[in-house]
Amino acid sequence: MKSIRKYAYPFVSVLAVLGLLFLAVPQAMAQQDNDNNDADDNFNPPPCDFNNQFYADNGIDVTQLIGRFGDNGGRTRLTGPPARGNQHNFVVDNTCTTNDPTRNNIRILATTGGNADDGNSPFTCASTDPLSMPHSLNCASQSAVEPETFEFISLIAFLNSQGPFAQGPYLRNVGFINGGLQGVQQNHGTDISIGETLNVDGQTIVEAPGQTLRGFAMQDIVSNFEAYASIRQKTPHGFALNPCSLAMIQNMQDPTATTVPQPCFSVSDKTVNGLLISDVATPNLRQDWRFATNRNAMDGSDGNDPFGTPPSSKPFGYFCDDLLGMWIITYFWFTTPPNDPRCSSILGPIGAANGLTTDGTPIILTAFELNDRLEANNCGAEAQEAVDGSDGGAAFLICPALPDPRAGAITSDAFLDQVFNANGSPNNPILTVNFLSLQNFGKFPNELTSTQLSQLHSIASSHGVPF
């Protein structure tokens, strides 16, 4: 996709100009907004959780979600990762439902940053010219604070199995109106039912479980959107070359394995001091998230055309179909230690270009780097957790990306959830700079005026991330 962000602003601008011309009111020109970051510049709502009915409409049984923000009377995951110290992950905010009736009143403060690797990234040029690893010359002129690669998401809840997709028969009324048009309009609405139960040999079987109101199985939609989690491989017992899950090892790393080699890195949740810590909580990660959204552009700018030459199409659009912003988690890891000579020629150039993770391994930013360099050369592997929940960690996420993180979507009380190095510095300081720019000015750095950019330099320096 060509970035929504990239096109939305000119599009809105053109509409605004056309509107002014149509009105042809001279005073309006005199009163035009001078980009002063006031209320009318903050037209993007901040992220909030969905309400239970919207989950059900999309085939999710909320009672089976794990670690959903605000469960248990507002106590679940109020503090603890992603929040640090005394931070809260969310606040109660009744404007959420006003802005969007599909939301509840839990506004998410923890804003998890990551990198999109699906063609919406400046690093994509690497894959168009694989021989010029890691980046082709086309990328050389890109700004160091180029925003297009970044995604900001809200880690609302986890699914450790496909259980929450198996919502049973669902019946709801739509279109009910009582008193519209000054009390005149009445409509009983229509009952919509999904699924039914039948008895087969004494067994009760739910037909079509987990379907959305639009007739898709939610699991089928979500399986198209992969979020890449990178669990730390440095353990107290040494560098772990595999997860602590035989099934995940057998998936691709070593199908002949019969035991889990040690040391291994954990892929199951933990409870620490009464707090649930997901296996993919940010402190457990060696680098920030990567996302393959495969999404269709709302404005058609991706040229999505299944009949074209070459075809350009994905089965579902993230923002069009994955209405809960869900992901299937693909774990990826290195199968050799950082300095192992067998893979040094593969890992070295990637690390030189992208920097290093908290483990000292290269940061992986693109699908090309993971698939065509690491995995193709047996230097890396990937797998998903078993969907029966037997691995004990997150298999799926409810973690919607902000459609447009500008113009008010990142509020002043939000905080960036990102991976930190051992010395406390962010592993990806450019991500921090972009977040601060969005939070303070509602824009990406490359959209700022020179004055604003100067201010951003000061703000970033005060956060310990000069650029």
Add this chain to the structure above:
Amino acid sequence: MPSPKGKRVSRRDFIKVAAGAAAAGPFFIFTPDAFASSKTLKIAKWAHFLPEFDDWFVNVVAAEWGKQNNTQVTVDLIPVEEVRERAFAEVAARKGHDIFIFPWPPAEYHEHVIDHTGVYKTVAFKYGTVQQLAHRSTFNSKTKKYFAFSDFWMPSPLHFFQDYWAEVGMPLGPVHYGSLLSGGRKIRDKLGIPCGLAFSPTLEGNVTLHTVFYSHRAYMLDAPGNVLFNKNAFAFKTLEYIQALCRDAGTPDQLTWGSGGSVQAMVGHKASSAINAISLLRTAEKQNQDVARRLWLQPPLLGVSGMGVTALPHVTNCSVVWNFTKNQVGASKFLADMVDGSRKGYEKSLGCNFPIYPKTVPDIIVRLNKDPLAYPPSKYTALKDALHWTPNLGVPGYATPAYMEIFTTSLVPKMVARVITGEQSAEEAAKSGAAEMQRIVDKWNQ
């Protein structure tokens, strides 16, 4: 076999003979009213998995076209496993049928067929330009010639028994290859039911295995047509995966099933999952509704290494007009006119034949949502986006002669068998398989 010329064939007679043809391999010939005509059109067609489709094709499509075009049309139904050799026999003899209809892209015969561009152009007037799946399945990028004409295809979703998978905590199916292995193992351990993916040298075995390799990024050939197999770690790792799947979750029968063996195992409720055309589920619906209710569809498994949700087509229906036939004009016209029947063909195939031209079945999504034979009626909704997750045989390139020879000679099932039986290690089999592929590519490059 001598043809019973001049004899009108009743529907009952037809079904008898067609069933015999499918089982034993003799071909069947139909003679329409236009027998007295001097013009003839002889068609060889692979025997459809659902005989009712062939019944309609022979008795309605061919017969009515013959009447309208004053032509005597004969149709011979050929079992899938005999298609390749029969076609080569006709090429060698430079005589036989006017039209030969394959269940896969017949790229190997590109030197012996007409350029079908004209057929596509004729159809384009009514139904629009050819879509990608057909284009990449029937276009030779070197000669710039369409070596075949494609009018329908069949997706390859995952079929799984909800009751078996619910027993191991996966009531909605395995989702990805990791869970196929881990869940399949648990099902076999707990219930004694193996997974039912076909690995044998059959059409279903080839489609299944080519899908598994492609989903694991183990390309046979790259886009320009060079051998890519075993030039990275994907090939032998995929072989190891398949070996583990058969050893830990499968059955030795997977290697020896004949054509339709996987279907029989599934319809008998004796396997937990399979990659197949929906003719599998349709067969279950006809034979045992109780089994059919437990049998569910899912889009293909999520592949590894960025491959996403994808599966190769079970069938790409491709017709050729031989360049040695005398009735090239009539044969080309038949192919173009055949598309007019796509909507009926979709119905007669019980929804198995997805149209290449979407305009011919514009309400296909509605039909998938409310299938009259399925329980529940929405069961086939999983196929809504089938065109998006189905690339052509030959992907990431076109269906080239070399790729299709790899496919039709069952090189991949044979390679897999060597690993599963212990004859070779995964590394050895990947190496020898790549060498065989290189030999085929070299032959076609000469």
